Amino acid sequence: MKLDELTKGVFRYNPIFYLVLGLCPLLAVSTRVDNALGMSLGVFFVLVSSNVIISLFRHWIPSQVRIPCFIVIIASFVTIVELFMHGYAPELHGRLGIYLPLIVVNCIILGRAEAFASKKPVFHSFLDAIGMSIGFTLAIVGIAICREVLSTGKIAIFGYTIVPTFTQSPSVMMILPPGAFLTIGIIMALINYRSIRKEGR
Amino acid sequence: MGEELKRILGIAIPLIIVCIISGVALTASYDLTKGRIDAVEQEKITESLSIIFPGASFTEMNDYYSATMGGEVIGYAFIAEGKGYSSTIRTMVGFYPNGTISRIHVVSQSETPGLGTMIAEPDFTNQFSGKRIEDVRLSQDGGVIDAITGATISSRAITDTVRERAGVVMNETR
Numbered sequence: 001m002k003l004d005e006l007t008k009g010v011f012r013y014n015p016i017f018y019l020v021l022g023l024c025p026l027l028a029v030s031t032r033v034d035n036a037l038g039m040s041l042g043v044f045f046v047l048v049s050s051n052v053i054i055s056l057f058r059h060w061i062p063s064q065v066r067i068p069c070f071i072v073i074i075a076s077f078v079t080i081v082e083l084f085m086h087g088y089a090p091e092l093h094g095r096l097g098i099y100l101p102l103i104v105v106n107c108i109i110l111g112r113a114e115a116f117a118s119k120k121p122v123f124h125s126f127l128d129a130i131g132m133s134i135g136f137t138l139a140i141v142g143i144a145i146c147r148e149v150l151s152t153g154k155i156a157i158f159g160y161t162i163v164p165t166f167t168q169s170p171s172v173m174m175i176l177p178p179g180a181f182l183t184i185g186i187i188m189a190l191i192n193y194r195s196i197r198k199e200g201r
Numbered sequence: 202m203g204e205e206l207k208r209i210l211g212i213a214i215p216l217i218i219v220c221i222i223s224g225v226a227l228t229a230s231y232d233l234t235k236g237r238i239d240a241v242e243q244e245k246i247t248e249s250l251s252i253i254f255p256g257a258s259f260t261e262m263n264d265y266y267s268a269t270m271g272g273e274v275i276g277y278a279f280i281a282e283g284k285g286y287s288s289t290i291r292t293m294v295g296f297y298p299n300g301t302i303s304r305i306h307v308v309s310q311s312e313t314p315g316l317g318t319m320i321a322e323p324d325f326t327n328q329f330s331g332k333r334i335e336d337v338r339l340s341q342d343g344g345v346i347d348a349i350t351g352a353t354i355s356s357r358a359i360t361d362t363v364r365e366r367a368g369v370v371m372n373e374t375r
Contacts, residue, residue, distance in 0.1 A: 031316070057219075065216045073218075076223040080230045087237030090245070094309060172351050175316055 005124050009131030015108045016139035017191050018185075022108040026140055027180040028100050034157050036144035038092045040137035042085070042100060047078045047109050047136075048129040055117040055125035070113045071104070078103045106134060146183045151175035246280070246293070249306040253278050253295035265370050268295070276303055279370045283362030285310060286317050286354040294363050296334060300371060305329045305363060310355075317355035325349060325356070331362065334371060337364040 015021050022043075029039040050073055054061075061069045082100045085093045093100070103109065112132055117125040148155050151174035155163040173179050240333035250259055254276055257268040278295040288311035295303040307321035319325060324339060328346050329337060338344020339357050348356035 031313075060215055061219070062212045062215055064212050069216055069219045072219050072223050076226055079227055083230050083234040083238070087234040087241060090241045094311075172316075176351065 003127075005127040006131040009128060009133075009135040010138065011135070012101060014135040014139060015111075015132050016136060017188055019108075019111070021065045022106045023184070025099055025102050025106055026143065026184070027177055028102070029096070030140050030144040030147055030180055030183075031151070033141060033144045033148050033155055033162075035096060035099075036140045037137075037157070038096050039099060039103075040140055041134065042078075042081050042096070043106065043136055044105055044133040045081055045131075046074065046103050047112065047133050048126065049077050049081050049140060050074045050109055051112055051117040051125040051129035052122060054113045058118050060091070061118070066118060067110075070110060070118075071178050072111070072184070075104045075111055108132060142187070143180065143183045147174045147179050151179065245308050249293035249308050250278055251345070252306045253293055253304045265373065267374070274298065277342060277370060277374050279366065280308065281362045281366040283313050283358050284365075285320075285358040286352070287312055290320070290355070290359050290362065292359055294329075294367055296367055296371065298374070300333050300334050302329045302334060302337065302363075302367070305359075307359070312355045313352070316349070317352045319349045319352060320355050320359050334364060334367045337367070 009015065013019060016023070016026060025039060025043075029035050050070070054070060078101060081103070082093070085096075085100070112125075112128060116128050120128070136169055145155065149163060151170050151172060153167040153170035154161060154165040171179075174183075232309075250268075251257075254268040257270045257275060259266040259268055259278070265277050267274055268276045276295055276297045278293060278309060281292045281294050283290055283292075290310040290312070291308040293306045293308050296301055296303070305326050307326065308315050310318065310321060312320065332345055336345045337360055337362055339346050339348045339353070340354075341348065343356070344360070346356070346360050
């Protein structure tokens with residue numbers, strides 16, 4: 001039962017492909033695998049902290065002002081992440097640049113606060129946040145792998161080449177926004193195709 | 202009236218408390234990281250200076266640095282700041298007294314990841330080395346710098362800022 005809170009975010013209710021939340025950072029940051037990993041780390045920290053804190057204080061926050069409270073809490077965590085990343089991981093901070101503050105408006109985080117953490121006990125919210133972060137990470141890294149391979153002809157993560165260059169004429173379109181839409185569309189179609197076939201049986 | 206006031210305060214006070222706690226947490230982390238962030242930024246400048254004129258020592262003038270080696274001025278360096286496609290691009294530029302660029306090095310930028318960010322890669326920045334300041338223009342504008350495919354705005358921004366600022370600093374050093 002408890003384990004279910006963790007695993008549901010990974011596959012069954014994957015935030016990207018099932019809930020279709022948080023597409024803005026997904027489109028913007030899925031151009032390179034290492035950017036995607038950095039973004040996932042930021043989302044993981046903010047989502048876990050905000051879910052736990054909001055769940056902890058859920059009885060004290062009046063429902064009329066819950067959204068402003070959630071936003072203040074989430075925005076504070078994002079700013080703290082940004083400050084520490086700037087000081088201790090300047091390389092990553094330089095690369096994620098303007099996308100870090102965007103975590104504030106990442107609807108996965110507000111969505112989970114509103115739909116889950118404000119109603120459920122702390123430990124459940126903690127597991128939910130971890131599951132949702134893993135789901136987000138899988139989705140964004142998966143898409144980034146497709147886009148980096150097709151747009152640069154290789155994959156290099158933090159300077160280590162994982163897949164060596166195999167083509168000299170990669171497709172620039174894949175690094176532009178249409179490449180992200182195409183990749184998300186194709187993956188989503190495959191997932192839906194599979195679940196429809198399952199139901200048909 | 203008393204009931205109504207109680208209801209309003211019951212809603213407002215929790216929000217105020219949340220804001221106060223956030224404010225304190227933010228102030229604390231700002232103070233904790235400030236020294237570190239300043240050091241990181243300073244480190245970036247020192248690092249890019251030594252990339253541009255390796256082994257030289259630098260004296261800070263008004264808004265540029267003069268690089269000396271063995272007591273002799275070998276060139277000047279300065280930071281050019283200009284608006285790119287989606288961010289401010291800060292570039293460390295070095296040039297020799299005769300008006301040719303020695304090197305450029307991008308200190309900070311937040312252009313489109315994987316596209317505009319390629320202006321910081323050596324493939325692009327190496328093109329500037331050894332060029333006359335007045336020739337630093339994109340080839341489609343009649344210059345000698347090839348723009349990055351799909352990132353013409355970022356390429357033009359950095360090229361134009363480098364040329365314009367270099368011209369100004371060049372006059373100051375005379």
